[in-house]
Each structure stands twice: as structure tokens, then as C-alpha cells.
Amino acid sequence: MPILTQITKIIDIPMLHVPRNNSSYKNELKQIPLFHKLEDNILDRLTENSFSKIFPKGQIIYLHEETSEYFYIIKSGWVKIFRETFDGQEAIIDIINDGHIFGETHIFHNYANNASAMAIENSEVITIPLKILSNILNESSHFAYEWLKFTNMKQAKQEMELEHHLVQTAPQRIGCFLLRLCPLNANNPIILNLPYDKNLVASRLGMKAETFSRGLHKLKEGTNIDIKGSTITIHDINSLSSFCCSGCSSSYPCQDLK
Amino acid sequence: MPILTQITKIIDIPMLHVPRNNSSYKNELKQIPLFHKLEDNILDRLTENSFSKIFPKGQIIYLHEETSEYFYIIKSGWVKIFRETFDGQEAIIDIINDGHIFGETHIFHNYANNASAMAIENSEVITIPLKILSNILNESSHFAYEWLKFTNMKQAKQEMELEHHLVQTAPQRIGCFLLRLCPLNANNPIILNLPYDKNLVASRLGMKAETFSRGLHKLKEGTNIDIKGSTITIHDINSLSSFCCSGCSSSYPCQDLK
DNA sequence: CGATGGCTTGAGGGTATTCAAGTGACGTGG
DNA sequence: CCACGTCACTTGAATACCCTCAAGCCATCG
Numbered sequence: 001m002p003i004l005t006q007i008t009k010i011i012d013i014p015m016l017h018v019p020r021n022n023s024s025y026k027n028e029l030k031q032i033p034l035f036h037k038l039e040d041n042i043l044d045r046l047t048e049n050s051f052s053k054i055f056p057k058g059q060i061i062y063l064h065e066e067t068s069e070y071f072y073i074i075k076s077g078w079v080k081i082f083r084e085t086f087d088g089q090e091a092i093i094d095i096i097n098d099g100h101i102f103g104e105t106h107i108f109h110n111y112a113n114n115a116s117a118m119a120i121e122n123s124e125v126i127t128i129p130l131k132i133l134s135n136i137l138n139e140s141s142h143f144a145y146e147w148l149k150f151t152n153m154k155q156a157k158q159e160m161e162l163e164h165h166l167v168q169t170a171p172q173r174i175g176c177f178l179l180r181l182c183p184l185n186a187n188n189p190i191i192l193n194l195p196y197d198k199n200l201v202a203s204r205l206g207m208k209a210e211t212f213s214r215g216l217h218k219l220k221e222g223t224n225i226d227i228k229g230s231t232i233t234i235h236d237i238n239s240l241s242s243f244c245c246s247g248c249s250s251s252y253p254c255q256d257l258k
Numbered sequence: 259m260p261i262l263t264q265i266t267k268i269i270d271i272p273m274l275h276v277p278r279n280n281s282s283y284k285n286e287l288k289q290i291p292l293f294h295k296l297e298d299n300i301l302d303r304l305t306e307n308s309f310s311k312i313f314p315k316g317q318i319i320y321l322h323e324e325t326s327e328y329f330y331i332i333k334s335g336w337v338k339i340f341r342e343t344f345d346g347q348e349a350i351i352d353i354i355n356d357g358h359i360f361g362e363t364h365i366f367h368n369y370a371n372n373a374s375a376m377a378i379e380n381s382e383v384i385t386i387p388l389k390i391l392s393n394i395l396n397e398s399s400h401f402a403y404e405w406l407k408f409t410n411m412k413q414a415k416q417e418m419e420l421e422h423h424l425v426q427t428a429p430q431r432i433g434c435f436l437l438r439l440c441p442l443n444a445n446n447p448i449i450l451n452l453p454y455d456k457n458l459v460a461s462r463l464g465m466k467a468e469t470f471s472r473g474l475h476k477l478k479e480g481t482n483i484d485i486k487g488s489t490i491t492i493h494d495i496n497s498l499s500s501f502c503c504s505g506c507s508s509s510y511p512c513q514d515l516k
Numbered sequence: 517c518g519a520t521g522g523c524t525t526g527a528g529g530g531t532a533t534t535c536a537a538g539t540g541a542c543g544t545g546g
Numbered sequence: 547c548c549a550c551g552t553c554a555c556t557t558g559a560a561t562a563c564c565c566t567c568a569a570g571c572c573a574t575c576g
Contacts, residue, residue, distance in 0.1 A: 064507060085421075091425050093417055093421070108410040137402075144395075151406065152409065155363065158417065162349070162420050163341055163349040167343050170563080212523095214564090247344075247347065249341035249343050428531080465532075465533090467556090468555090470555095
């Protein structure tokens, strides 16, 4: 979508501030693995100046290269992280849902956004000042270490993403996407629903909607899956993983990389 | 190169241990921006159990998924970080030279390598135990914060890398590679030498050698550059950057991302 | 019932890859 | 000094893959 269309959406749709309720944020944060073991006083400081916002589907949360004061944790919904090139193409960096954190790296980019973020479903996000994060990271080596671990996991995922684009075909990338949707230790048949519409899945995987559609059918021919709308039934997960993971350096289930 | 060929190289070529000289390592480390402001006692601990190794061209430094005890800092030479897929393709994650650090993320992967590393030129690397790094990160929030900053910069570079593969053509990626070789504030004409052979540049950019060759000539037609062997003369850097950066979300010079 | 939006299908084109042959620089050995 | 082999690179032709553009399908909704 062209950036101007997106901007008009900002004007059209009101953003909702949710009444503050710190103790509830605290519980939200506690449920995120990164914050599991966090000391109470640090949690308090994080939630002290934070608030929750609801972004309607289609609304921009922030734009690339604007200055940023906050980072975000998704309570519900889906958020697209992306960049736009000068000639109008869109590169989707990630699409994430509840429990995921975004915008946190801007601390290290002079508090400027290094990408844009948009709600692709109605989404509620907890909004926390970057300065507070920065302060806590500077003070608590334990917290900084946990954060570092988290950052490295993100980085590893991204390396895998890059690898996929370098060596996998479109049908393989689609299959890999499906595999990562599968719950661990699931039994055949596995019934999946695509988490967002096919258009978005396509661009999430760096391909056009048409290529996605055709690729899905190639996958069907090769791996014994059924497609009915956005519901996909995997009859033989081994068949699927051998189809996809042959073009990858790690094999199913690639635990940490999901 | 198939992995077996690489492994035979390990057997063929002796690896040299360089006599220990801690005070010299300390000076080496001091010169790396990440360690500029590091306290002396931390530097001491880092260099205490470290040593230097010389890897001849073509030698594997470590292999994907082996356990790892060390991380590495390049004193001289070039190192390729890569992965191999099950069907024998190679995905190059990065190619780095002196001053760069690699293998440090393995702390967070249960001390297992998440990629392979190979010297592509005769290279000297400083070898430092991961446990020591881990300890220091755990103790010093200041060091952890600096390390976090460093990690985030790496991540930003990689995001850009991903973006390039998503939206740029082969000639654009080549041009972008050349631009990143240019010294800042250089005046026309700029004369560059490719840092390693064209085959490697090609796979570094995720394309075949043939595509690289053809792409370079397309660049020549479009942007007024001269190619003579591995020497490239840029007569008009604006022409080059407008050719490449139109397919990117940031424009030349993309400072931090080089 | 017609309009819309998400998705699919078809035809054609462009870009990168594969396979194969050729060129040119360089070093070695006669 | 030249013939030869090797290696890095280039070039050509054929192919595969993905993209673009266009039309069509189908469910949903006013």
C-alpha cells in the first residue's frame, strides 16, 4: 500500500487510549518469557510510565525514521514491521502477534525508528518509554544479559530468514512457514489456519500473492496437504518437512527458530 | 565447496599457534570500537586465557553445530561465515575482516555454532573463551550495554541485507556493495579494488558468478563505472547511488550500515 | 442483485540460473 | 622463449522460476 494511503488511514481512524492499570500490565509482562524472572522493582519501573493503546486494523503505529520515545509489547492482534523503498516497494521484516516486542532497538539508533510498524488486525499494545528501558539496561547486568539473550535469538531467526531467501524456492518457503505454525509434538493430521490473509502471508514470505497461490498448489502436489480457504490440513508432516528442509541448514522441528 | 573437500583441507594444512603475548592482545582489543572504553581489569580478564591462531586460506575455523568454547576477533585476513543446506547449497551469512568479531552469539545457543566459519585468506584471529565473555557480560552492566549496542548494530545490518534480497535486483546489489566499499566523503573518481575474488563477492551477494559478471556490466552501462579486472573506477558516485538506492529504504551514504 | 474484496488462473515477459564453451592471465616445465 | 595447464572469469544458449498484467471466480455484504 502506498504510504499516502496509509497516512490517510491515520487521520481517518481514531486511536484509543485504554485507561491505565499498572498492576494489570505487570501481569501481562510477567507472562512474557523475557520478563519471567525479572525483579519486582524493575517491573514496577517498566510499567510506571507505560500505557496501553488500541490500534485499529490498518493503522500505522510508527513510521520509519521518525523519532521514537516508546517501545511496544503486543497484548493482542497482529503487527507488521516493514520498510518502504524509494521506488515504492515494500519489504516486510516481520509480522508478529501477542507476547512479541517491537521498536526496542531504536534505543541504539538515536531514538529513531529503523522501520515502520502497522497494525494489520485490531491490536492492543503496551507502550513503554525507551528511556526507562535504557536506564534499566544500564543498571542491571542481569536484565541486560537476559535482554542480550533475547536479542540474539531474534538475530538467529533473522539469519535463518536470510538463509531461506538465499536458498529456498517459493514452495519451500511456504512449507517452512506452515511447519513453523505447527504445534510441537503434534500428531497427523495437523489442521492449521493461516494467521492472517494470504496476501500478507505472501509478502511476509517475500513473494507475490499469485506466486503464493501457485506455490501452495505445488506444495499440495508434492507433500499431501489439503487446502480449503485459509485452512490447511497436513496429512504427513514428514513428507512436508523433507520437501522444505532439504533446502535449509536446520531440520524440523527447528525449535528455537520458530 | 562440498564439506568433505573442506574437511580434507583441515587435515592437509597445519594451523599455527602464535606465541602468547597478552599485552599485545590488549592493545589489539583497545583499537576495536566496542572495547574502546572498556575498563582495564575487564580487558585483562578477556586476554588472560586468549591466544592467537593463524588459519591458512581455505581452512575451516569451526563447523555449524559443533560445540564451541571460543569466540574470535580477526587481527588480519578475511573470514567467511556460512551455512550449508542438506541438499548441498551454501548460504553465506557474512564475509568479514580485521576488527570484526565472530562466534560470539554461541553463548546463547548452548555453546553450539550456529554457522560455519572459514578463512578465505590467510588470517590471524584472537581466540577468547566464551565462558569469560559470558561471565563479564553477567557482571558488568556497562559492558553488557555496550555489547547490546554492538549486537543491535549487527542486527540492523542484517535487516538491511534481508531488505536488499527482497527488493533489489542483482545489479543493484552489486552497486550497493561497491558503494559500501567507498570511503566516506570521497571525491570522484573513486578507485576501488574488490576485497576478495569475484566468485566470493558473487556468493556474498547471493548470486552466481555468471550473474555477477553480467550484472557488473549492466551497472557499467547504467552508471558510468570502469571495470578492469578487480579494479573498479567510479566516475560519478551520484549516478551509482541513484541507480542502487532507489531500490532501498535508505540512501547513500547509509553510514552505520556499512 | 450488484458491488466489493480476496483469491485463483492464464498468458506473457523478465531476471537469474544452469550447463557448456571460450578467453585471458599466470606460472611451470620443456 | 614458447608450449601447456590451470584458474578465474566471461560469454552464449537454453531453461526455470517468479513477476506482471489481465481476467475470472466466489463468498460476503450492502
